[in-house]
Amino acid sequence: MKKELFSIKNIVYLVIIIALIVPQSRKQIQLVLNKGIALIGPSIKSANNSEPLSSYNWSLQGLDGEAFDFKTTKNKVVFVNLWATWCPPCIAEMPSIQALYDDYKDKIEFVLVSNEEPAVISKFLKNKAYSFPVYSALSKSPKSFDVRSIPQSYLIDKHGKIVIDESGAANWNSTKVREKIDELLGL
Missing domain, CATH: 3.40.30.10 (Glutaredoxin)
Incomplete structure (x- = not known):
């Protein structure tokens, strides 16, 4: 099977990386990720x-x-x-x-x-x-x-x-x- 470059998984991954790089959204994304970790x-x-x-x-x-x-x-x-x-x-x-x-x-x-x-x-x-x-x-x-x-x-x-x-x-x-x-x- 041939993998698609523009699969949904790859697009989501790319959006997350870009969001973490952009300073305005970094803190909000880190907060969401940390809240997930804080459930433990x-x-x-x-x-x-x-x-x-x-x-x-x-x-x-x-x-x-x-x-x-x-x-x-x-x-x-x-x-x-x-x-x-x-x-x-x-x-x-x-x-x-x-x-x-x-x-x-x-x-x-x-x-x-x-x-x-x-x-x-x-x-x-x-x-x-x-x-x-x-x-x-x-x-x-x-x-x-x-x-x-x-x-x-x-x-x-x-x-x-x-x-x-x-x-x-x-x-x-x-x-x-x-x-x-x-x-x-x-x-």
């Missing part, structure tokens, strides 16, 4: 493989300018997310983080950290109608949070053990994550 839930470590936080020494500042000491999260279940407004995988996982926050904001501590200007972050949150708390780091993060790429997320149990350490976009509103949080809370 994060991997959960077994209790034996969990490592404790190296330290709780981390000074943060809320968008309102109020200081937040990470030490106040000791003995609590904590969700930490390091992200940026310009990062397509970060943006892709935000709706699932907001959904998780809506249901667990009174049960666990949410600590989302971005190194961008507060005005940029506030504008992004307002445009997307996100209500989770976001902080800027005033001091170096604990060694356990050394990251090479964003988004980087952690779920920490009441004993300071990291039970989820996820790099890249993930579905934080998945049944697997909710079951793990409920288990950590003793629900």
Whole structure:
């Protein structure tokens, strides 16, 4: 059988490549691709493989300018997310983080950290109608949070053990994550 040069498959492939090359459409296509990847839930470590936080020494500042000491999260279940407004995988996982926050904001501590200007972050949150708390780091993060790429997320149990350490976009509103949080809370 002779292959056609202008088959539908080849045309679709060519359109995707061109769309990724054109700067105006690149971000939207990356966002769609990352949302597809974010449908996958994060991997959960077994209790034996969990490592404790190296330290709780981390000074943060809320968008309102109020200081937040990470030490106040000791003995609590904590969700930490390091992200940026310009990062397509970060943006892709935000709706699932907001959904998780809506249901667990009174049960666990949410600590989302971005190194961008507060005005940029506030504008992004307002445009997307996100209500989770976001902080800027005033001091170096604990060694356990050394990251090479964003988004980087952690779920920490009441004993300071990291039970989820996820790099890249993930579905934080998945049944697997909710079951793990409920288990950590003793629900």
